[in-house]
Amino acid sequence: MSMELMVKAMKTKVGNPLRKLVLIKLADNASDQGECWPSYQHIADQCEISKRSVMLHVSNLEAQGLLKKETRKGGPKGNSSNLYYLTLTGAAYSLGVVQEIHQGSAAAAPGGSAGVAPRTSHSFEPITEPVEQTVAAAPSTKKKAAKFDPMTCKPANVSEQVWADWCQHRKEIRKPLTATTCAKQAKTLAGHHAPDAVINQSISNGWTGLFPEKVLPGAQQGQRRQSNEPDFDDSTWAEGLMVRT
Known part of the structure; x- marks a missing residue:
């Protein structure tokens, strides 16, 4: 565990609370050089979210430039855990600077609990708000006053x-x-x-x-x-x- 990387991970804004939890977990497993190799399932168990959610958040962290992932082959089943290099040294990621890449909501992941967290977007793309339909006012039923005699x-x-x-x-x-x-x-x-x-x-x-x-x-x-x-x-x-x- 690298205390320096843990502190930097805590101070880094990633735009999503669960994604930040994954980043902190990676920093918790990383060496002082920023290397770690926990499995998706291990991160999911520690963060209490689904494996699919972990995979999505890791991909977004990589797209944001906060880590590098190296896929490793081997192991009894032909695959082993990925090798991660945290790149938090000197990183100052702030909301609105890096466009968040949407690859699906964690709420759609089977067995995941990330659906309870709101999804925050910090994209520069304009947001089209739904236009409220104006209901036509009902014709007035007020009768015209009779002419005075x-x-x-x-x-x-x-x-x-x-x-x-x-x-x-x-x-x-x-x-x-x-x-x-x-x-x-x-x-x-x-x-x-x-x-x-x-x-x-x-x-x-x-x-x-x-x-x-x-x-x-x-x-x-x-x-x-x-x-x-x-x-x-x-x-x-x-x-x-x-x-x-």
Whole structure:
């Protein structure tokens, strides 16, 4: 066992906890020159992972330049354990510098327990994230508000025909009645002695508002005056009498 290599193995980042455990095990078996020859099965038993996982991690450590593997022939079955040369002297492997070579997940290895460890990639290759599918919003079931009808807000003391004329007048001058306006005008006409006369006065003069104070007490309810009718007053009527005489 080489304490120097053990310390360097502990400080070396390899991108995977199980792979680092394999590297530490190799350093534990290595001489001061970095040579060791444990079998795959021996490393698997000591690290408590599958043999297949050990083979994958050793290949990745070799690809990262942290060891060299020499396959040896011989032994009673024709093969013996590989010879490893750890190259940790002066090595400063850091995450993101050496591209990790993916040769399959240890989770797929039969009998392996490496599947519990997350697999970390430090490749410079761009990672394509899955695009979330946007679910189309369901069509709104909100019903469109019904158009306001000012006839439904006719003041109680106004005749239906006069109020209909007033609604039409406001529409013609592009000032249609709203619910708020109807409420205010109903309040204005409340208690007035001649509400129809107030409305007809505003229609005749083209006004947008109602002016109850301009209709003197004693005025009679009247119909809307047509624009083509002559506007007679007392003086005009008197002058007519003088001409006839």
